[in-house]
Amino acid sequence: MSIPARRPAPTAPAGAFLAACRREAVPHTPVWIMRQAGRYLPEYRELRARYDFATLTREPELAAEVTLQPLRRFALDAAILFSDIMTPVEGMGVPVEFSPGPVIAEPVRTRAQVEALRPLEPEVGVPFVLESVRLVRAALPSSVALIGFCGAPFTLLCYLVTGRGSKEFAPARVLLQRDPDTAQLLLARLADAMAAYLAAQARAGAQALMLFESWAGLLSPDDYARFARPAAARVLERLRPLGVPLIYFANDAASLLEHVARLPIDVAGIDWRQSLASARATLGPRIAVQGNLDPAALFAAPAVLRQRIDRVLAEAGPPLGHIFNLGHGIWPDTDPDAVALLVDHVHERTASRTGPAR
Amino acid sequence: MSIPARRPAPTAPAGAFLAACRREAVPHTPVWIMRQAGRYLPEYRELRARYDFATLTREPELAAEVTLQPLRRFALDAAILFSDIMTPVEGMGVPVEFSPGPVIAEPVRTRAQVEALRPLEPEVGVPFVLESVRLVRAALPSSVALIGFCGAPFTLLCYLVTGRGSKEFAPARVLLQRDPDTAQLLLARLADAMAAYLAAQARAGAQALMLFESWAGLLSPDDYARFARPAAARVLERLRPLGVPLIYFANDAASLLEHVARLPIDVAGIDWRQSLASARATLGPRIAVQGNLDPAALFAAPAVLRQRIDRVLAEAGPPLGHIFNLGHGIWPDTDPDAVALLVDHVHERTASRTGPAR
Numbered sequence: 001m002s003i004p005a006r007r008p009a010p011t012a013p014a015g016a017f018l019a020a021c022r023r024e025a026v027p028h029t030p031v032w033i034m035r036q037a038g039r040y041l042p043e044y045r046e047l048r049a050r051y052d053f054a055t056l057t058r059e060p061e062l063a064a065e066v067t068l069q070p071l072r073r074f075a076l077d078a079a080i081l082f083s084d085i086m087t088p089v090e091g092m093g094v095p096v097e098f099s100p101g102p103v104i105a106e107p108v109r110t111r112a113q114v115e116a117l118r119p120l121e122p123e124v125g126v127p128f129v130l131e132s133v134r135l136v137r138a139a140l141p142s143s144v145a146l147i148g149f150c151g152a153p154f155t156l157l158c159y160l161v162t163g164r165g166s167k168e169f170a171p172a173r174v175l176l177q178r179d180p181d182t183a184q185l186l187l188a189r190l191a192d193a194m195a196a197y198l199a200a201q202a203r204a205g206a207q208a209l210m211l212f213e214s215w216a217g218l219l220s221p222d223d224y225a226r227f228a229r230p231a232a233a234r235v236l237e238r239l240r241p242l243g244v245p246l247i248y249f250a251n252d253a254a255s256l257l258e259h260v261a262r263l264p265i266d267v268a269g270i271d272w273r274q275s276l277a278s279a280r281a282t283l284g285p286r287i288a289v290q291g292n293l294d295p296a297a298l299f300a301a302p303a304v305l306r307q308r309i310d311r312v313l314a315e316a317g318p319p320l321g322h323i324f325n326l327g328h329g330i331w332p333d334t335d336p337d338a339v340a341l342l343v344d345h346v347h348e349r350t351a352s353r354t355g356p357a358r
Numbered sequence: 359m360s361i362p363a364r365r366p367a368p369t370a371p372a373g374a375f376l377a378a379c380r381r382e383a384v385p386h387t388p389v390w391i392m393r394q395a396g397r398y399l400p401e402y403r404e405l406r407a408r409y410d411f412a413t414l415t416r417e418p419e420l421a422a423e424v425t426l427q428p429l430r431r432f433a434l435d436a437a438i439l440f441s442d443i444m445t446p447v448e449g450m451g452v453p454v455e456f457s458p459g460p461v462i463a464e465p466v467r468t469r470a471q472v473e474a475l476r477p478l479e480p481e482v483g484v485p486f487v488l489e490s491v492r493l494v495r496a497a498l499p500s501s502v503a504l505i506g507f508c509g510a511p512f513t514l515l516c517y518l519v520t521g522r523g524s525k526e527f528a529p530a531r532v533l534l535q536r537d538p539d540t541a542q543l544l545l546a547r548l549a550d551a552m553a554a555y556l557a558a559q560a561r562a563g564a565q566a567l568m569l570f571e572s573w574a575g576l577l578s579p580d581d582y583a584r585f586a587r588p589a590a591a592r593v594l595e596r597l598r599p600l601g602v603p604l605i606y607f608a609n610d611a612a613s614l615l616e617h618v619a620r621l622p623i624d625v626a627g628i629d630w631r632q633s634l635a636s637a638r639a640t641l642g643p644r645i646a647v648q649g650n651l652d653p654a655a656l657f658a659a660p661a662v663l664r665q666r667i668d669r670v671l672a673e674a675g676p677p678l679g680h681i682f683n684l685g686h687g688i689w690p691d692t693d694p695d696a697v698a699l700l701v702d703h704v705h706e707r708t709a710s711r712t713g714p715a716r
Binding site: 170174176178217219220222254273274278296297299300304311327331333 | 525526528531532534535536575577578579580581610612613630631632633636652654655657658659662669685689691
């Protein structure tokens with residue numbers, strides 16, 4: 001299961017990804033892609049035809065294989081564990097099915113249900129995730145970082161309360177308004193569970209930890225500051241002592257970025273809805289940025305795609321502290337050749353710059 | 359079908375809504391609610407049990423009745439025609455079904471399909487809409503304004519190309535990347551049709567015209583500036599000579615507001631994701647704002663709801679040029695009593711302020 005990349009990244013002994021997280025000098029702008037392990041790859045679809053989604057996330061050999069698939073094709077600077085943000089919730093005593101998105105047969109809506117949630121003990125509740133992390137880390141060269149991740153508490157609350165994916169997640173947002181105390185208790189329980197979960201992933205070999213706040217954009221700035229941000233901060237503060245870079249990706253959060261800037265994070269993921277220049281202006285020099293090419297751009301003609309990539313690099317501005325990524329997960333019908341073009345173009349374009357920073 | 363409001367608005371001889379659109383002095387902050395005619399009202403559900411959605415939009419007597427229902431309950435300052443943004447597209451030769459969202463059996467994806475679209479002649483293609491406008495206008499007191507509306511061209515393109523509602527509208531966004539010329543042609547055709555459609559509504563009695571750019575948030579700022587904004591501008595520029603206030607609501611557009619500020623509009627609708635204060639700062643003093651209470655706030659306890667309303671009023675700042683509204687359409691399971699509280703509280707709170715402006 002080792003993965004000599006088809007086309008190795010330019011020399012990056014210490015790992016360009018981890019250096020960029022810390023805003024240190026890098027040999028090239030590192031690049032990885034949200035959902036890089038997934039349906040756009042024929043080899044993933046082949047495995048998926050034999051195993052259902054839950055099995056792929058729960059069998060360490062399979063999860064590791066899926067995690068490594070894109071690394072064999074592309075000179076990516078980081079791997080991200082193949083899993084689902086709802087996976088650890090099962091370790092809290094809430095059964096989750098995937099059809100194809102997460103479905104919770106009994107949504108968590110009452111104080112009694114929240115109080116009945118079990119604290120997460122990752123080694124007991126989700127040992128297979130930690131085993132997957134160990135397998136992947138052992139298979140990766142030292143120049144490729146392994147990212148562990150979880151859902152941020154508010155985003156997990158959205159699914160737990162609503163019971164499935166939704167455009168509005170109305171039941172979750174109603175809970176915040178009608179019964180804010182129960183909502184805060186649920187967020188605290190989820191924050192404690194996710195802190196334990198990410199810490200266990202780090203102990204197992206994850207070298208950076210990422211929180212996905214997929215549904216940040218459902219909240220007004222006031223409610224984000226009152227509910228989602230403090231819960232994310234509770235996770236992040238527990239993790240800071242580990243010394244592992246912390247990444248927070250709040251989707252659809254252009255008007256929340258002032259609040260994001262005050263989180264104890266190393267890197268902010270930025271979606272495609274705002275320029276990295278404006279994000280940098282709000283986040284300040286302390287926080288690196290990750291992003292933010294529109295996933296739709298991978299469907300443009302190659303010459304146009306290169307222009308779009310160059311534009312993202314230009315908007316990222318200062319060479320330090322930029323990790324190239326899409327602004328959202330890659331779409332299932334993307335051509336893998338477009339991904340190859342993207343990865344190689346980012347490396348070539350940024351390695352050719354002179355100066356000590358790249 | 360006349361509508362003496364259950365509780366009349368404070369004296370507003372010239373119409374507080376139209377005055378606010380023009381940033382003139384108002385007796386109170388005017389208020390209306392996106393989707394105020396709809397499923398949260400028992401009397402709507404009663405009608406809907408007897409007629410399907412398409413029939414309600416196509417039979418002038420029924421459309422007028424649905425439009426007027428909320429005006430009988432609440433002292434709203436404006437009515438908005440009950441219709442669907444996809445209704446006029448049928449007048450261009452594209453059949454649309456509702457199940458319950460719009461479904462287009464043959465999505466428009468090729469240049470030949472775009473070229474085959476008929477120009478819209480509103481009096482021929484959608485005469486029933488114009489008849490509905492006439493009926494509603496005749497039934498409304500002079501202090502209540504009637505708003506006509508349409509979908510903005512990019513938002514209509516999303517449905518036409520994708521064929522139905524979607525979270526990502528991937529086929530539409532792929533068309534923009536793969537075949538920008540065809541996308542621009544489609545946007546131009548839609549812009550011309552919508553300009554004719556809104557002008558006809560104004561001639562029939564609509565006193566303000568609103569464009570709904572529901573899917574603005576799918577676009578990067580660059581693509582918004584390249585595709586959606588020029589198409590919306592093409593509609594708006596044709597309408598300016600009518601002298602009717604023009605409202606543009608771009609949903610999820612916090613990072614697009616600089617572009618919105620350069621549109622020839624009187625009012626910008628603002629969703630709940632950013633404060634009206636930050637929106638005003640970007641839009642400048644020339645443009646009035648409409649919004650932006652989170653629809654979820656209507657589920658809070660009355661005392662909390664009042665606080666949230668006061669907060670929106672405070673963030674709106676200067677008394678001139680604010681139309682109170684939700685930041686998105688009202689949810690179907692909202693309690694009508696919360697709407698009554700909202701409308702009355704906005705009026706009472708703003709009428710009690712001293713000074714000539716209110």
